[in-house]
Amino acid sequence: MGSCSATTAQSDPWWKVDLGRNYKINAVIITGKDQHPLNGVEIWVDASKTPNVTSFRCGVIPVFGEPLSGYLSCNGAEGQFVRLLLPGANLKLELCEVQVYSTDFAYPQPNVAVKGRAVQSSTLYPAEAHRAIDGRRDTFYTEGSCSHTAPQSDPWWRVDLGQPFIVSNVKVTNRGDCCADRLDGAQIRIGNSLKNNGNDNPWCTNVTHIPLGNTFTFTCKSTGTTGRYVNLLLSGEMRILTLCEVEVYADPAVEALSNIANYKPALQSSTKKVWDVFSFLDAGAHKVVQTCRTHRFDKLCCSQTHTWRNPWWRVDLGAPYRVSAVVLHNRHDCCSSYIIGAQIRIGNSRTIGQNPVCSTITNADLKQTFYCSEMEGQYVSVNIKEITTLTFCRVEVYGSRVDRGPAVHLVGGRLCWSDALFYCRRHHWDLLSVQSHDEQTQVEQLIAKSVYPLSENVWLGLRRELMGMRWFWMSGEALTFNQWRLFPPLFPNPCGGVGRTDGLWSPLSCAEHNNFLCQSAPAQSSTKVYYYSSKMPRV
Known part of the structure; x- marks a missing residue:
């Protein structure tokens, strides 16, 4: 009771939080109270204190389940204020928790x-x-x-x-x-x-x-x-x-994995060379992905850039990996504080700033482990957004190779079908298509191993023609395999999902809020189906 806020009964009650500066908002989770259901609550991202034409509506949560908690993706909408609006007359807005996640984070961890x-x-x-x-x-x-x-x-x-x-x-x-x-x-x-x-x-x-x-x-x-x-x-x-x-x-928890960064090609924004009696000591980027484990610069085991704007270091793993953890060894002889504020990024772009952030280094400990929740990427980088020197003595990267087929991601949030589609197209590639019995079995196993409670059905990229009975995959692949509970599927529901307990497909109302499956890459020669929604940005 004491942890909830409430307005008086009024027209269009609202609640707003000032984040202190602009953020790109990935998702908002709200929790309401039984006595005052939040059916129809709208979530907005505002750039200024006064809502205007630049305000972005993430969406509407029409139905709450048990417990009264709802999730909406905001697709990176930028703003300083997050506002909740409950349109209508004589309504009371009561909230027990609001969580806001920026795009530096993937979907929030499950309880x-x-x-x-x-x-x-x-x-x-x-x-x-x-x-x-x-x-x-x-x-x-x-x-x-x-x-x-x-x-x-x-x-x-x-x-x-x-x-x-x-x-x-x-x-x-x-x-x-x-x-x-x-x-x-x-x-x-x-x-x-x-x-x-x-x-x-x-x-x-x-x-x-x-x-x-x-x-x-x-x-x-x-x-x-x-x-x-x-x-x-x-x-x-x-x-x-x-x-x-x-x-x-x-x-x-991270399983026992090998260090996939050993002796892989490494680069940095510049390289400091230090004269030591008779020769220059090379502080090249490759030094920190060799087997040397000392924390001293004079033992030729550390990298160091010149003092310059936005210094960076990057290792190329040679192929995309799901990275579970990054271990960074700091310098012990001096300069240990230089690493504070550095960002560890993982992704498939050679451009440092375009890859997602795994973690930000907040202290100068000698050895630190950063857990990255199986973020995918070929490149692991360390960068600092200021004029400074970047120096450390070893980087270890632990992960597993991404299979040649598209990786499948079971998302912990519950969205309507169209919002799930936009989420997958922003963060992965598309809602999942299933092409064979083997892929169907993998889907069922993934759902069975979920570490958090799932909805009765889980969205797939299945869609029916609005004016016909033909079903198709939004990823563009042909529907050559099916696992329908009833065939032909019942009219009129036009969106498809897979049952949590039996693995069978069903046509569902597109407004249902379900968990969903994303795939990270297309099959060969497929072109995903264009989709437009008036309340979401085009993808």
Whole structure:
């Protein structure tokens, strides 16, 4: 209750956030409240405080599911203000959370806790552990969405995520009707051990205080915290642990992969040569992708540019890879702070600034690991957007080769069919087409392995002619294989998806909000079908 905002009942209520500067907005996620459904809410991106003709409407969320949360892609619309508008008379706009993601990020990480299994040290019936991962942020105990232990020494709560994940952050929602201080001092621990019920796993951070009914986000003190189990431990005698929601946002952990950057061709914007007694020491770009592991410049293991505007370094992996992680070794002899502010980018363009950002370096640690969520690209670069020197001593890149066929991406957001099409065409290549039994099997396996809850159907690039019965793929390939649940497909729904549980195809209303599948490349000799929508930019 205390973590939500609300307007009075009025005509066209609105809510707006000032981001502080212009951003290119990738996506907006909003969460509403049961009593005031947000059917018909519009999401706008404004360049100025006063909406005008340059304002961009990302779209409308017509129907909310359970929990009341909706996602809309904004396709890189640029602006400083994100505005939510609920058109109509005598309406009340109530919001419990708004999340805004810039284009430097892919689709926001999923909350993997909702598919986990929760246990706790004791239970004050009926407030069992699983209530804290039901996807609802209801904060009144009587609403049946909070866990509660009995009074005891050192109570704990744990969620098993099912497999190791690289945890970015943990969101904790406190009780809203009383007892806000009960969570004070709780430890968040993350790891792969069940020793002492998981309470001996590495410490992530502490919960200092969460006000009544609020949701706070906690980030681990060490980068790249990995584990299968997330614990909340409350040390002390006769303590009570009450949690109204625990959300864990994470990527699957990096498997054992080889360093694919070793001895690959590397370039940099310029090369510094330093005179050392009898000769020049070469600080070329190739130095940091060899086997040398020292952190000293005089051991001929480090690269260094001249002091110049926007210095950069780049390695060519020789082919597209799905990059799981980049490890960077900093200099130890001096100049370690030079790396702060550098961006690590991955993509298929030789132009540094055109590739997406994996991470920004924020400290001068000797060795840092950056997790890139299997970003695809042939080139990995490090660049700084200022006048400075770029220098470091080793770069390791871990990933797997992209198959010759198009990579398939299951997207965690739920969009209507046309918005899903635009999302895929912006971020990948197109909505997925399925051409054989083998590809159908791969789709079913990918859906079955999803780490987050999926809609009953998942969008494909299937579309029916508006004035006929012929179905076709938006990617331009011929419909030579089908897996229809009923054949011929029932009229009149013109958009197609695959069933989450049985893998069969069905014609669906294009307005449904479903997860969807994107493909990264076309088949040979295919030309994707042009599509135009009045509310979205042309693609």
